[in-house]
Amino acid sequence: MHLSLLRALFCIVCWTVATTVVASATTFTMQHGLNLDIWTTWPGTERWDEEPVLANFPEWRQNTDATKLRDIRKAGFDFVRMPIDPAIFLEDASAERVTRLIAETLESVDMLHEAGLKVIVDLHSIPSDVRKVGTNQILADPHLFARYLDVVRQLGKALAATDPATTAFEPFNEPVVDCDSTLFPIWPSMLERVHAAARKSMPGHTLVLSGSCWSSAYGLAKIDPRSIADNNVIWTFHSYEPYVLTHQGADWTGDSMSYVEGLPYPPGLLGEKAFDERAAIIRKTIATKAPEDRRDELLTGFNEMVGGVTTYPMVLAMLTEPFDKAAAWGKEYAIPPQRIFLGEFGMIRQEYRKAFRMPSSWRAAYLKDMTAAAKKRGFPWSVWSWGGAFGITLDDEKRELDPVILQGLGLKVP
Template sequence: MASMAAAIKNWLLGLAALFLLAAGGLAAQAAEFSVKRGINLDQWTTWPDESRWNEADVLLPFPEWRRTVGQPELEALRGIGFDFVRMPVDPSPFLSAQASRLHERLYDEVLESARRIQQAGLKVVVDLHLIPAGGNRSIGMGQVMDDPALFDRYVGLVGRMARSLSKEDPSRLALELMNEPVTECEGAAAGAWTERLKRLHAAAREAAPRLTLVLAGGCWGSAEGLAALDPAEFGDDNILWTFHSYAPFLVTHQGATWAGDFIRYVNGIPYPPHAVPAPEMERMLEGVRHRIRDEAPWSRRSGMLAYLDEEMAKLDTAEKLQAVMEEPFSVVSAWARRHGIEPPQILLGEFGMIRQEYGGEFVMPAASRAAYVRDMIDIAERHGYGWSIWSYGGAFGVVEEFESRKAEPDVLEAVRNLP
C-alpha cells in the first residue's frame, strides 16, 4: 500500500508540473537572478552529534556560520568585490526525527539567514548541501540516494524549502536543489539522475513559481554530469545550470584525508608546478614517494607511485596545466552551445585550493592559492560564467582558517584587485 501511495503521489506531482507548464506557470520568463562573483559560506564548524539535534542551543542559529559571521563580516565581503554568497544548508537535520521539534524553526532560520545576507547588499544562493553520513550522523548523501522512501522525503523537503523562500525578491535569491549529487558518471545509473532531478525541479517550481532554481548534473556535480542533462526536459528558462571544478585535483586537494586513499599522501606541490626548478620539484616529489612507501598499504604502493608520476606529467608545462584546467569549461561550453544556453545561465558553483587539512601540518603557500584562484577566475570570466570560491573558512578557508582565526589575505586581495 505504501508503494502504491508513493506512486500515486509522484504521478500527481508530475501531473501538476505539466499543468503549470501548459498554463505558462513554469517560469514564464527568463531568470531575473544573475550573479558574477561569489563565495561559499561555511556549513558547520562544530559538527554537532545527531543525538543532540533536539537541543535548540546546539542547532540554532542555523546555519551555524551565524554564530561568528555577522553583518560587518557580510558587508566586508561586498566591499572586497563579491556580489553574492552561496549559502550551504545541511538538509540532514530536516530529515532527522531527532530534530523534528525544531523543523519549522529551521526553515525560518534559513529564511532569516538569507535575508541577513541580502541586507548586507549581497545576493544569495540557498544551497541544499548533503554530505556523507557516518560517525555522528545517520543521514547523508548515500542514504538519500539509496533509499527511495528517504528520497521521497527529500523531494518534500525541497518543496517545503522553496515555499518558505517563495516570497523573496527573485532577483536577489535563488535555490539550489542538491549539491554534488553522488551518482555514477556513466551508464544507466547516470541517466537515472535526470528523472530524479525532474522530480526535485517540479516540487520546487510548484512551490516557488518565480524563484530561479539552480540545477546540477550527476557525477558529483561535475562538468560531465551537467553535459549529460538535456535542458529541454525541464521546460524552464528560469534556471541557473551549475558545475564544480577543482582541477588539477592533485594540487588542489593535497593532504585531504577524506578525498580518497592516494591524495592524503601528497603535499608540498606548489602552484603552478611547472614554475618550480626541476631539482626542487624532484625533492618535493621524493617526499611524497617516501610517505607512500612508508604509510600506504603495501598492495597499493606501486600503483600510487605510478599514478603520481602520471598525474605530474600532465602538469609539467604551462600548456599542459592550462589544458587540464580548461577541460571542464570546454565540456560545459560545448553542451551550452548544443542546447542554446547562454553563458550568464551557467555558474561555477565551487572551486578552490586547500589551505590545510583538518589536523594536518602542511599549509599550502598563500601565493600558490592566490595564483590558482586568479587563474580559475580568469577562465570562468572568459567564458562568461559566474563563480563562487570554496570557501569562507575551514580547510579551504580564504577569509578564516580554523576556530575563527584569520587566513592569509592573499586570495581576498586577488579578488579585490580584479578588473
C-alpha cells in the first residue's frame, strides 16, 4: 500500500512536469513577420454595418486569396501581425455587429493558419480627430476605456479557442501618452488593467505588450515588467527612425513631412552634395507652399530633423538608438531578447494622393539596416506593412511582393 501510494505520487509529479513542459513548448515564438493592412480605403462609419465591409473584415481580405497568403509564407515570413481596429467594435456598434466581427476575425486567423502563418491579433487603435473613437479618446475617457477592456475580454475569450503555439494577442497598440518626462506616467497602471483583462480571457496564450509614447523604446524603458509578473508576455517596441527619411510625403503627420520628398537613403547615395541640394529644394517648397502662418514653424522643424541625418554614420546612430535602449531595458529586467519584439518599422512607399514614389532600392537599404540591428540583438521583427502607403508589395491590387524589398529584408522571392 505504501509503495502504491509512492508510485501514485510519483506519477502525479511526472504528469505535472510533463504538462509544464508541454505548456512551455507551446508558447508563441516568432522570427520574421509582416504587418497586414488595417484600413487602406478608410470606409466611413456609416458603412460599418454593410455586408461587403463585414464580410471582408479585416479589410485586407478584399484583395487577397489563399495563394497570396501562401506567398507571404514562401517569402520567409513565419508570422503576421493582424491589425484589428477597435473603433468598429465600439462606435455605435450593436451586439450583432460585434458578434459578426469576432466571427470574421476568427475566420481570418484560420485563413492565415492554413497558409502556414502564425498570427498576432493586434487590437490596433488609431489616433483620430474625425472619429468618436480613437486612441486619444480611449485613453482619456474612463468610461470608454472600460468599454475597450470589455472588447479585449470578448475578443480574448474567442481567441482562447485557438492554438497558443500559432496565435498570440496584442491588446493595445501605440498608447499616445507619457511622451514627456513626467514623474507620474499614466500608462503603467492602464497597462496592468489591459493585461489583466486579456490574461483572464486567455490564460494560456502569449500576450504582446508595449510601453507608452507610441510603443517606443523610450516608452518601454518606463515600464517595470515586474508589475505584470507574467512570463508568457512578449514586449514590443516600434521604430521608424530616422523619421524625416521614413515618412517622406506623409501629409497626415501635421508637420513638415508633407513637403518632404526625394531625400535618399543612405544620405550619400546620390553623391556628396545631392542630399544637401535636395534639402534646399524642400526648404524652398515649405517657404512658398506651406500656409503663411506656419512656414517658420515648419521650416524650423524640418531643419532640426534633417540636420541630424546628413551623413550615414549619423543615420545609423539614430537608427540603432532605440534598439540599444530596448536591449538595455531587457538586460536590466532579465528579459531574454526573443521576448523583445520590433513590432513595427518601415519606410514609406508612396503617400496617397502624392506622385512621388520612394525607390525600392532606398527602402531596401533602410530595411536591411533595421533588420540587421534587430538580428544583432536577437529581436524578432515585423515590417509595416503588406499594403498601404508603407506597403512592401508592388501595388495593392495584385499584391505581388516587391522582390527588391524582400532582398533588403533578407528574405526570398516566392
